[in-house]
Amino acid sequence: MENRVDVWLEKLTLKEKARLCAGADLWSTIAVERLGIPSLFMADGPNGIRKEQNDVLLGGAAPATCFPTASALGSSWNTGLLHEIGRALGKECNRLGVDLLLGPGINMKRSPLCGRNFEYYSEDPFLSGELGAAFVTGVQSQKVGATLKHYACNNTEFERMTINSEVDERTLREIYLAAFERIVKKANPWAIMSAYNKVNGTYVSENNYLLNDILRNEWGFQGIVMSDWLAVNDRVNSVEAGLNLEMPGPADSSCEQIIEAVHAGRLDVSTLDNVVRNLLSVIESVSEPRKMDDEWNFDDHHLLAQQAAEECIVLLKNDRQILPLDPKQIASIAVVGKFALSPLYQGEGSAKVNPTRLDVPLEELRNIVGSGSDLQFAQGYLEEDEPNEELLIAAVSLAKEAEVALLFVGIPQGEACDRTHIDLPANQINLIKAVAAVQSNCVVIINAGSAVGMDAWIEAVPVVVDAWMPGQAGGGAVAKILFGLTNPSGKLSETFPVKLSDNPSYLNFPGENGKTLYGEGLFIGYRYYDKKEIEPLFPFGHGLSYTSFEYTNLTCDRKQLKDSDPLTVTIDITNTGDCPGMEIVQLYIHDQACRWVRPEKELKSFAKVALDTGVTKTVSFVLNPRDFCYYDSALKMWTTDTGYFTIMVGSSSRDIRLSVDMYMEITCKPMVPMNENHPIKDWLNTKTGRDAIQYIGEHHVKDQKLKNDILNHNMNAFYLQMPIYKFIKLLSSGDKEANFLMDKFF
Secondary structure, X not given: OXXXXXXXXXXXXXXXXXXXXXXXXXXXXXXXXHHOEXXXXXXXXXXXXXXXXXXXXXXXXXXXOOOOOHHHHHOOOOHHHHHHHHHHHHHHHHHHOOOEEEOOEOOOOOOOOOOOHHHEOOOOHXXXXXXXXXXXXXHHOOOOEEEEEEXXXXXXXXXXXXXXXXXXXXXXXXXXOHHHHHHHHHHOOOEEXXXXXXXXXXXXXXXXXXXXXXXXXXXXXXXXXXXXXXXXXXXXXXXXXXXXXXXXXXXXXHHHHHHHHHHOOOOOHHHXXXXXXXXHHHHHHHHOOOOOOOOOOHHHHHHHHHHHHHHHOEEEEEHHHOOOOOOOOOOEEEEEOHHHOOOOOOOEOOOOOOEOOOOOHHHHHHHHHOOOOEEEEEOOOOOOOOOOHHHHHHHHHHHHHOOEEEEEEEOOOEOOEOOOOOEOOHHHHHHHHHHHHHOOOEEEEEEOOOOOEOOXXXXXXXXXXXXXXXXXXXXXHHHHHHOOOOOOOOOOOOOEOOOHHHOOOOOOOOOEOOEEEOOXXXXXXXXXXXXXXXXXXXXXXXXXXXXXXXXXXXXXXXXXXXXXXXXXXXXXXXXXXXXXXXXXXXXEEEEOOOOOOOOOOEEEEEXXXXXXXXXXXXXXXXXXXXXXOEEEOOOOEEEOOOEEEEEEEEEEOOEEEEEEEEEEEOOOOOOOOOOOOOEHHHHOOOHHHHHHHHHHHHHHOOOHHHHHHHHOOOOOHHHHOOEHHHHHHHHOOOHHHHHHHHHHHO
């Protein structure tokens, strides 16, 4: 019996097929009423649904829950939380009539300057992949499609519609595609959005290697690939590359180009059919009856947004244990900074949500303090980076008279515009310095979507709290953290450098002359800081708590394993402090014997563990063979080498508590195809090469020392680096004999 998609495809005319390949308008696909093919409606939504109420790109969106932005959620390290947020967004999509949610964004944080970093989880592909997979499964549990974006290497807003990302194959696979691969294989997303940019010279929207060879043929992706808005450059080429949907519509000229290409024989109709079939399959899934969940309301989702914000907040510094504050012990509190009254809770652009309500930090602080403390507010600065002496003097005066000062500062961020530096505005830096000079109990609360430079003032303040862009409920979350009603449990999902020039992409970001060179290769984020032995301001995975945790009894279920075996790692975590808390346990591996360069450590698993005071829990991790692999671009496959690995478990990438070594035996690994230009050192790893070199040593070398070195495979670098043909030619009696010997052995 034919399924509905096959029936639709058979009855569609060529024109209808071509029209289906582009949107009907800004947010919908084409409906074919005569066949009962419905339209699919989509809306932006990495951290909340932006459903425009009119046919406009950025206008008046319907109210929806504004959850913390992705950069904040990345610091929660909580896959269960991401799943629940996904489910909540799926429910809101159903109520608002949205079929396809345009999120999550999982591009890597290559540079802290990228304007859309607030939409992305992390600098690490494993962490981003795990969080993104949980989010996708949550959304799609409500029969709403999720859309991964932006595939791939979209790591700058600079000239984003034309820039060419130049990246080597191994870096592409291990860093910039790895999170996409993990989510495709674990969560089966309904859609992927292709990026604006080129990758190695070809626009992603028409990049057959990325869209067909890797995405569909290697990873088995079955959903649709849609373009980012206005990202299609050659419609026929994009159909051939497997792009299913051009957005936005209408795109009449694209439709005509497809029809003309079919008639002219430049586009095979079977290729077009395959593209349309994927799209129809998703439309069919969306058109299936859904069981609407009415057992929720926006107040419920506001509470979830607050829980999320609490788990995202990172306590970066807490000298003298000033936090948590006790309102019963503090007579006066100075709250300073415009963002305490006008919160900086989300970024600008396509991810901007119209919140159902908004918690204001100043009001939430007053609710907790009540009549117990005298709490006063001073604006402190203008949002624009302009000095205002009157506001500065008033804020300093207020802070001086109080027992503690809470400074709310931040950096707005938005789509289509990269940052030019990572520092706070000068007027905010001056305010921090001035307040810290008169108030030793100074707490700085930062709102930003990415790493912030603090070198100019960090030594002057005892406490720093990174609240990120925490969404509509962030004000209440910050207040609860400051007064100890919630124990902070967030940890950084990106490295904070001391200065911008420490960042690995510094010399190549954002790009020039139409291209951005990924010259740092594999070494982004903590991978770079570890390899270069550079001390960051705050390392990847860092975050303090109001309690303490002890790590004991690290064990592996085996000390030796073959490359097909899983490895189970266990460790005991104990809350040794005075209050309940959550610890994020991080597992990294180090390859001791790889013949290729690898990072000093790579995150391979993590767990967020809730512990009451004095309680111990055993945490288990299961590592699969792929977790030990690197991408061999010569073999075009994931592989590893026989040798020792170190399993490291800790509280951050720079706070490794315990480690253990284990031995990996590779049972079957294909050799790289070699030729006459490969060096002796490589040929010595093959029987053919060893036989040839032995023969040369025995029959053509008169110098006894060199003969012994050759026969004992103890040659110096001069010979080991030499291509085998030149080695044979050097030691034989000329070209004729050299060619004879090459033919004999090779």
